[in-house]
Amino acid sequence: MPRWLWFPAALAAAFIILPLAAIVLxxxxxxxxxxxxxxxxxxxxxxxxxxATAGTALCILLGVPLATVLAxxxxxxxxxIRSLVLLPLVLPPVxxxxxxxxxxxxxxxxxxxxxxxxxxxxxxTLAVVIAQTFVALPFLVISLEGxxxxxxxxYEAVAATLGARPTTVxxxxxxxxxxxxxxxxxxxxxARCLGEFGATITFAGxxxxxxxxxxxQVYLLRVDDPDAAVALSLVLVVVAIAVIGFARHGRAL
Amino acid sequence: MTSRPGIAAVATAAVLVLTGCGSANGQADERxxxxxxxxxxxxxxxxxxxxxxxxxxxxxxxTSFGGSSDLVAQIEDGAPADVFASADTKNMGKLGDLATxxxxxxxxxxxxxxxxxxxxxxxxxxxxxxxxTKVVVCxxxxxxxxxxxxxxxxxxxxxxxxxxxxxxxxxxxxxxxxDADAGLVYVTDVTAAGDSVTGVELEESGRVVNSYPISxxxxxxxxxxxxxxxxxxxxxxxQKVLADAGFSQP
Numbered sequence: 001m002p003r004w005l006w007f008p009a010a011l012a013a014a015f016i017i018l019p020l021a022a023i024v025l026x027x028x029x030x031x032x033x034x035x036x037x038x039x040x041x042x043x044x045x046x047x048x049x050x051x052a053t054a055g056t057a058l059c060i061l062l063g064v065p066l067a068t069v070l071a072x073x074x075x076x077x078x079x080x081i082r083s084l085v086l087l088p089l090v091l092p093p094v095x096x097x098x099x100x101x102x103x104x105x106x107x108x109x110x111x112x113x114x115x116x117x118x119x120x121x122x123x124x125t126l127a128v129v130i131a132q133t134f135v136a137l138p139f140l141v142i143s144l145e146g147x148x149x150x151x152x153x154x155y156e157a158v159a160a161t162l163g164a165r166p167t168t169v170x171x172x173x174x175x176x177x178x179x180x181x182x183x184x185x186x187x188x189x190x191a192r193c194l195g196e197f198g199a200t201i202t203f204a205g206x207x208x209x210x211x212x213x214x215x216x217q218v219y220l221l222r223v224d225d226p227d228a229a230v231a232l233s234l235v236l237v238v239v240a241i242a243v244i245g246f247a248r249h250g251r252a253l
Numbered sequence: 254m255t256s257r258p259g260i261a262a263v264a265t266a267a268v269l270v271l272t273g274c275g276s277a278n279g280q281a282d283e284r285x286x287x288x289x290x291x292x293x294x295x296x297x298x299x300x301x302x303x304x305x306x307x308x309x310x311x312x313x314x315x316t317s318f319g320g321s322s323d324l325v326a327q328i329e330d331g332a333p334a335d336v337f338a339s340a341d342t343k344n345m346g347k348l349g350d351l352a353t354x355x356x357x358x359x360x361x362x363x364x365x366x367x368x369x370x371x372x373x374x375x376x377x378x379x380x381x382x383x384x385x386t387k388v389v390v391c392x393x394x395x396x397x398x399x400x401x402x403x404x405x406x407x408x409x410x411x412x413x414x415x416x417x418x419x420x421x422x423x424x425x426x427x428x429x430x431x432d433a434d435a436g437l438v439y440v441t442d443v444t445a446a447g448d449s450v451t452g453v454e455l456e457e458s459g460r461v462v463n464s465y466p467i468s469x470x471x472x473x474x475x476x477x478x479x480x481x482x483x484x485x486x487x488x489x490x491x492q493k494v495l496a497d498a499g500f501s502q503p
């Protein structure tokens with residue numbers, strides 16, 4: 001490696017680290033405990049943890065079958081499906097929010113029928129979970145599909161020749177083999193759920209305790225109570241660091 | 254290997270060009286004016302900016318619209334604004350000496366916006382407290398939310414909104430999409446939205462009036478040019494544009 005690469009590399013590292021340091025330096029340690037444990041902060045944190053957990057569970061429920069189908073079969077149009085499924089990964093979240101509104105909103109594609117049977121999704125905590133699941137699902141599918149392809153089908157074939165039924169093979173052989181990939185995919189999905197902002201504020205709205213998750217709270221507070229916004233941001237940074245540590249430990253990154 | 258620094262130079266140049274950095278930007282006789290204005294002024298100030306550009310050849314007016322409190326925070330953080338128009342005096346006051354000479358130029362009152370045809374049959378302010386009615390309001394930090402809170406206090410009607418939005422445009426978006434039964438916005442927003450909403454006038458609207466101040470900001474690149482824009486807003490022409498949009502006299 002040429003030695004001059006050190007300089008731009010250090011610049012790149014500083015580019016990431018400096019802003020994080022700046023937010024940590026902005027925190028006032030004297031008021032921090034009170035700000036992070038204020039009722040509104042705890043309410044937002046609790047809502048965020050609940051919705052992100054539900055969103056991750058939904059991602060696993062929907063993502064595992066999808067990743068398996070994508071990794072283990074081949075059919076016409078599979079490439080197209082794969083590309084479309086990954087779309088929320090690169091789509092601006094506010095566009096995702098609009099798309100969800102036109103699907104589940106009162107006048108939306110499905111929302112119209114749901115409304116007739118008395119189900120209204122926008123402005124509810126369920127809407128938050130849907131927004132989070134929509135943007136986080138590709139993370140899980142991508143990591144799991146990768147893990148499935150790397151693990152190969154050798155053990156599955158052996159299990160089948162020994163007389164195991166497909167469902168048994170899937171449960172006893174396939175899933176345990178890709179458990180690390182599933183775990184790291186879930187952790188990434190959880191982090192993405194926790195950080196969701198654009199789709200949530202567009203689709204779910206903003207109401208304390210119902211749809212106002214941590215990122216929305218930070219956005220709202222940054223104008224009138226910057227100290228509280230910084231304190232909440234620090235909590236999110238700490239959670240993010242924990243997530244990265246966890247995912248790296250499982251060698252996902 | 255020797256081409257690497259070349260690539261780096263090209264990439265750096267590309268970033269500078271694409272982000273508009275660098276010195277060879279615009280000619281000498283071209284002047285820029287940046288106007289920050291409350292979201293409720295979007296239509297009127299866009300029109301006034303166009304007029305201003307016509308009257309001052311070579312001047313390019315950039316407008317930025319948002320919740321007043323948002324804009325105040327941006328200005329305090331050093332956003333390059335020359336003129337600021339707030340939807341209430343409280344937010345203008347936060348700027349202190351940064352606002353050189355705030356002057357009231359318009360007033361606005363609240364009105365209920367409902368999806369076309371008013372499907373939830375909202376007839377007045379008290380209907381907004383009806384259980385099951387999906388009402389969207391501005392968060393109390395922004396002027397329209399502050400006015401809403403004041404109206405609730407004055408009338409004793411306690412609204413339980415389904416969402417508290419960052420600006421009046423966000424409230425309107427939730428109403429036009431049909432997902433909210435009603436939203437509390439300004440009279441002028443209902444006028445501007447045309448057929449996409451049905452307005453329900455408030456009997457009590459006169460009791461809460463927001464006065465809109467405008468000011469040249471300390472640190473404006475060209476204070477004279479900025480003052481000329483303020484003068485246009487205060488002029489007969491400016492006042493007519495505002496009146497046509499439903500604003501009342503300050």
